[in-house]
Amino acid sequence: MTPKRISARTRNEWVTAYGFLLPNLIGLFVFVFVPIVYALYVSLHDWNALNPKAFSGLDNYRKLLHDDQWWSSIRITLTFSVIYVPLLFVLSLLSALLMNALRGRTKGVARTLFLLPFAVTSVTSAVIGMFMLDPRNGVINRLLGLIGIGPQPFLGSTSQAMLSIIGVILWINIGYNMIIFLSAIKEIPRDYYEAAGMDGATGWKSFRFITLPLLRETSTFILIVTTIGSFQALDQILVMTKGGPANAMEVSVLYIFKQGFELLNMGYAASLAFVLFLIIFGLSLVQLKLFSNRN
Amino acid sequence: MPAVALALGFGMIFPIYMMIISSMRSETTVFAFQLLPVEFRFSNFAEAWSDSGLPRSIANSLFVSVTVTVVAMVFHAMSGYALARLRFPGRRFVFAWMLSTMMVPFSIILLPLYLITKELGMANSYWGLIVPSIFNAYGIFLFRQFYRDFPKELEEAAYMEGLSLAGTFFRIAFPLSVPIIVPLTIGFFLANWNSYLWPLIITQDEKLWVVQQELAHLAGGGYFTPWNIVLAAAVIAAIPTFVLFFIAQRYLVEGIKMSGIK
Amino acid sequence: MGKTWKGIGIAAVSLALMLQMACGNSNDGGNGGKNESASAQASGSENGGKKVKLKFWDFHTEKEEEFFKGLVDEYNKSQDDVEIEYSTYNQTDYTSTKLPTGFASGDGPDIYMISPGDFMKFAKSGLMADLTPYFPEGAKEDFLPASLDAVTVDGKIMALPYELELLGLYYNEVMLKNAGVDVPKTWDELYEAAKKLTTNKVAGLVIPPDKGAYLNFVWYPFLWQQGGNVLNADGTQSTFHSPETAKALDYWGRFFKEGLSPTKLQNGPTEIDNLGSKGAAMQIAGTWAITRAEEVFGDVPINVAPLPIPEGGQAATDAGGWKFAVNGKSAHAEEAAKFVMWAFAEDPARALKWCTEVKFAYSPRKSVVEQGKAIYNQGMRKVFTEQIYDSAIPEPRYPSEVLDVVGDAIQNVMFGKYDGAKAAEEADAKINEALKTANK
Numbered sequence: 001m002t003p004k005r006i007s008a009r010t011r012n013e014w015v016t017a018y019g020f021l022l023p024n025l026i027g028l029f030v031f032v033f034v035p036i037v038y039a040l041y042v043s044l045h046d047w048n049a050l051n052p053k054a055f056s057g058l059d060n061y062r063k064l065l066h067d068d069q070w071w072s073s074i075r076i077t078l079t080f081s082v083i084y085v086p087l088l089f090v091l092s093l094l095s096a097l098l099m100n101a102l103r104g105r106t107k108g109v110a111r112t113l114f115l116l117p118f119a120v121t122s123v124t125s126a127v128i129g130m131f132m133l134d135p136r137n138g139v140i141n142r143l144l145g146l147i148g149i150g151p152q153p154f155l156g157s158t159s160q161a162m163l164s165i166i167g168v169i170l171w172i173n174i175g176y177n178m179i180i181f182l183s184a185i186k187e188i189p190r191d192y193y194e195a196a197g198m199d200g201a202t203g204w205k206s207f208r209f210i211t212l213p214l215l216r217e218t219s220t221f222i223l224i225v226t227t228i229g230s231f232q233a234l235d236q237i238l239v240m241t242k243g244g245p246a247n248a249m250e251v252s253v254l255y256i257f258k259q260g261f262e263l264l265n266m267g268y269a270a271s272l273a274f275v276l277f278l279i280i281f282g283l284s285l286v287q288l289k290l291f292s293n294r295n
Numbered sequence: 296m297p298a299v300a301l302a303l304g305f306g307m308i309f310p311i312y313m314m315i316i317s318s319m320r321s322e323t324t325v326f327a328f329q330l331l332p333v334e335f336r337f338s339n340f341a342e343a344w345s346d347s348g349l350p351r352s353i354a355n356s357l358f359v360s361v362t363v364t365v366v367a368m369v370f371h372a373m374s375g376y377a378l379a380r381l382r383f384p385g386r387r388f389v390f391a392w393m394l395s396t397m398m399v400p401f402s403i404i405l406l407p408l409y410l411i412t413k414e415l416g417m418a419n420s421y422w423g424l425i426v427p428s429i430f431n432a433y434g435i436f437l438f439r440q441f442y443r444d445f446p447k448e449l450e451e452a453a454y455m456e457g458l459s460l461a462g463t464f465f466r467i468a469f470p471l472s473v474p475i476i477v478p479l480t481i482g483f484f485l486a487n488w489n490s491y492l493w494p495l496i497i498t499q500d501e502k503l504w505v506v507q508q509e510l511a512h513l514a515g516g517g518y519f520t521p522w523n524i525v526l527a528a529a530v531i532a533a534i535p536t537f538v539l540f541f542i543a544q545r546y547l548v549e550g551i552k553m554s555g556i557k
Numbered sequence: 558m559g560k561t562w563k564g565i566g567i568a569a570v571s572l573a574l575m576l577q578m579a580c581g582n583s584n585d586g587g588n589g590g591k592n593e594s595a596s597a598q599a600s601g602s603e604n605g606g607k608k609v610k611l612k613f614w615d616f617h618t619e620k621e622e623e624f625f626k627g628l629v630d631e632y633n634k635s636q637d638d639v640e641i642e643y644s645t646y647n648q649t650d651y652t653s654t655k656l657p658t659g660f661a662s663g664d665g666p667d668i669y670m671i672s673p674g675d676f677m678k679f680a681k682s683g684l685m686a687d688l689t690p691y692f693p694e695g696a697k698e699d700f701l702p703a704s705l706d707a708v709t710v711d712g713k714i715m716a717l718p719y720e721l722e723l724l725g726l727y728y729n730e731v732m733l734k735n736a737g738v739d740v741p742k743t744w745d746e747l748y749e750a751a752k753k754l755t756t757n758k759v760a761g762l763v764i765p766p767d768k769g770a771y772l773n774f775v776w777y778p779f780l781w782q783q784g785g786n787v788l789n790a791d792g793t794q795s796t797f798h799s800p801e802t803a804k805a806l807d808y809w810g811r812f813f814k815e816g817l818s819p820t821k822l823q824n825g826p827t828e829i830d831n832l833g834s835k836g837a838a839m840q841i842a843g844t845w846a847i848t849r850a851e852e853v854f855g856d857v858p859i860n861v862a863p864l865p866i867p868e869g870g871q872a873a874t875d876a877g878g879w880k881f882a883v884n885g886k887s888a889h890a891e892e893a894a895k896f897v898m899w900a901f902a903e904d905p906a907r908a909l910k911w912c913t914e915v916k917f918a919y920s921p922r923k924s925v926v927e928q929g930k931a932i933y934n935q936g937m938r939k940v941f942t943e944q945i946y947d948s949a950i951p952e953p954r955y956p957s958e959v960l961d962v963v964g965d966a967i968q969n970v971m972f973g974k975y976d977g978a979k980a981a982e983e984a985d986a987k988i989n990e991a992l993k994t995a996n997k
Contacts (some may be wrong), residue, residue, distance in 0.1 A: 016460040020377035021389060023370045026328050027430030032396040035407035041411065047659045050682040098300050106297040112544065113304030120311060120491040120533060123507040127514045127529045128310045131522060137326035139313060155819025156766065171310065176551055183552040211771045224754055235412065235491045236508040244768055245397045245820060246968035247315035253402045260406050262658055263957050264678065273406045277399065284398040403830065418658065499646065499655045
């Protein structure tokens with residue numbers, strides 16, 4: 001090979017590489033990067049979507065500092081994550097351990113049963129939830145009645161709406177995370193346990209000192225993905241309560257929608273979106289930092 | 296232990312069971328406290344099908360999901376291949392930049408994304424439903440992982456035979472990527488079939504509605520529809536995902552496992 | 558090199574083809590709402606495309622859509638200068654996205670329907686033309702003064718009211734009789750009745766539980782009956798922080814807190830189906846419910862009475878309804894205004910058909926109500942005509958920010974976050990702030 005041919009090949013490789021990357025580079029740039037920059041631009045304007053944008057400097061940001069509803073929506077968003085993420089984590093892990101203890105056909109059947117709700121879409125799960133949680137006639141209240149518990153308002157109550165919605169979202173997501181845990185558990189070499197067994201370790205101890213530490217990477221992964229996902233759990237909220245009752249489920253994204261699409265305060269809504277982006281991006285960075293440190 | 300697992304498993308599918316048996320009841324008995332399937336009004340499905348926008352919305356969902364999935368598979372495979380197998384300046388940076396877009400939750404940029412899509416003239420059209428849904432670093436990332444372990448010998452042989460780099464990819468590497476394409480295709484299809492929020496925002500024309508919008512509309516927006524018909528519609532809307540689940544559970548599980556390996 | 562690009566080229570072309578297909582479909586979809594006979598007529602017209610084309614958007618469906626389609630057809634045939642293209646959309650989309658995005662991108666309609674909640678925003682953005690000069694002679698005097706006041710800004714009539722939908726208390730006669738309850742006339746009686754009528758299976762009183770314009774709409778009469786109001790007369794200042802507001806909020810909230818009114822409804826809060834399914838004994842709903850109560854639930858003994866009033870209070874009910882508006886930025890505002898006037902301010906027959914045949918509502922025009930006397934005195938309609946009509950107050954056209962704050966106040970009391978006094982106080986400052994934002 002002559003040096004000239006190599007360089008031709010190298011150049012060829014560059015061109016091909018960027019040719020292959022181009023569609024995604026453009027797409028990700030236009031549909032992920034630009035919106036964030038554009039939000040920043042719009043957020044510096046007073047704009048009701050009907051009239052031309054009027055530059056207003058940092059007015060929108062000053063306004064959001066004193067907007068009780070905004071901070072209340074942030075609080076609701078975080079509360080949701082703080083309840084949902086650990087519950088999903090623990091329940092998925094427990095299900096995986098349970099599956100792992102099973103053998104043969106039972107295992108296949110049980111796994112299918114646990115995973116089946118994952119095939120239920122978010123809107124369908126919300127529809128089923130509304131149907132079963134109906135305060136007057138829903139089957140859940142009827143079942144509670146059998147064990148002597150009076151009818152609960154569920155979605156019609158500020159204190160129960162969040163837990164009701166979390167229940168529905170957990171229901172369709174446990175199976176998915178269970179599978180991830182399960183495949184990680186399977187990768188733990190058997191002799192680890194056998195070695196431990198000789199030392200007289202009990203079930204709990206082998207879990208605590210062998211399984212759990214070896215699941216650390218998977219656990220971190222699930223925590224990060226679930227946390228980011230918990231900020232997106234909008235479908236069920238929208239369908240089941242539209243943010244109510246009494247704004248009890250008005251998470252930040254819904255509040256941004258209200259400001260933007262209902263009240264047509266596009267500039268203000270953009271400033272909220274940008275701040276929320278910063279908050280979540282910051283949170284993800286922190287998590288990622290922890291994640292890569294452990295690697 | 297097996298008994299506990301099976302009992303819990305049946306608990307997990309209890310809501311699905313309730314949806315199905317209640318979808319075949321009458322308007323007055325739909326809330327009856329009866330856990331056994333005693334009524335079979337199959338006409339509910341016909342009614343849900345003909346009295347709603349379900350047929351059209353299902354066609355829309357199929358069209359959008361299939362298009363997004365097909366285009367995304369090609370684009371993502373190309374990018375994943377470039378990042379895994381080709382040497383070019385800026386590779387690390389491009390990869391890191393693409394990965395960083397994964398940390399931007401979709402819902403956060405919904406409003407500005409809507410504004411951009413509108414500026415591009417794609418609002419309220421199939422363009423707006425399809426194009427922004429294609430790009431997603433997740434698929435690129437998984438393709439890259441796959442191609443990193445791809446046997447080099449095949450490509451070298453192809454190159455020696457005079458195939459270009461692009462030819463090598465399209466003729467050799469891509470056709471041999473079935474093990475990753477199948478689970479990813481299922482994943483993308485499901486994700487797009489489930490898509491609700493973005494279509495809700497980007498379409499105003501009822502004729503562009505996707506199936507999830509139609510279902511949400513039947514359940515809460517319209518108020519006119521009795522519960523048995525809403526549930527019948529929900530059952531119909533769930534058929535494609537359930538079919539996919541049962542015929543491709545193995546690949547679905549495969550895909551889920553893959554997503555867990557960083 | 559050549560082969561590299563060939564691959565990419567194929568991918569690009571196939572993508573373009575696929576998207577082309579998608580785009581083609583979408584155009585098809587967009588035409589669905591248009592009036593086809595109108596377009597057919599245009600191509601055959603003698604002026605050969607010289608006609609002014611006007612876009613008319615609204616949200617009606619079924620019978621009501623047919624009515625407007627017919628109206629547009631008739632108008633297009635009646636003259637040669639203007640051709641109107643009618644499109645209709647789903648109501649939620651129409652108000653929340655279709656209109657705003659349409660106007661923002663400059664593709665908005667020339668003629669459209671506006672709700673009181675959006676009225677001020679659109680009026681202030683110049684999206685409503687002054688209709689005052691286009692009223693036919695003597696027509697203005699035919700309208701109820703209050704109905705025109707509700708659409709007048711700075712002395713200009715910005716929209717044409719064409720229907721008044723009044724609220725009343727619907728009830729199941731047999732259920733009341735069996736419980737030994739008289740038709741409630743006062744607040745206390747209504748509360749006691751709801752309490753007696755509520756069982757495991759039956760809700761005592763159905764009123765809207767979810768936040769939204771309709772919740773406010775139904776709640777206002779409780780405030781007005783005591784002489785209270787949300788804003789002062791010229792709409793510049795909140796008068797929300799008052800004992801009347803507190804009382805109205807507390808009274809309303811009690812029904813939910815004590816379980817007399819469901820916080821989740823299986824049927825919509827506007828639907829008489831709540832009574833029709835025998836799942837409720839009483840329901841506050843509007844004139845629109847009569848047709849369905851008669852046609853669908855003829856076997857259920859439904860009747861209607863005026864809204865109960867508090868001790869020492871005054872009868873008041875809310876009169877809602879959409880209004881016809883003309884885009885102030887349209888190049889053909891005059892032609893558009895002429896159509897609007899033709900439709901609902903000239904020949905009373907068209908207005909009468911809308912209010913009596915297509916749906917049941919009151920016309921804001923005295924002559925129309927006069928002509929339809931026979932219909933306005935049938936069955937439950939008589940109650941509205943004789944006992945409710947006179948106490949009607951047109952739905953206020955508050956900015957959407959104000960609607961939002963009032964909605965929050967009601968919800969906060971319903972779900973026990975605040976008592977009425979606290980909610981009124983908290984909302985008061987927010988309303989003033991919202992007014993400042995809205996009037997900027």
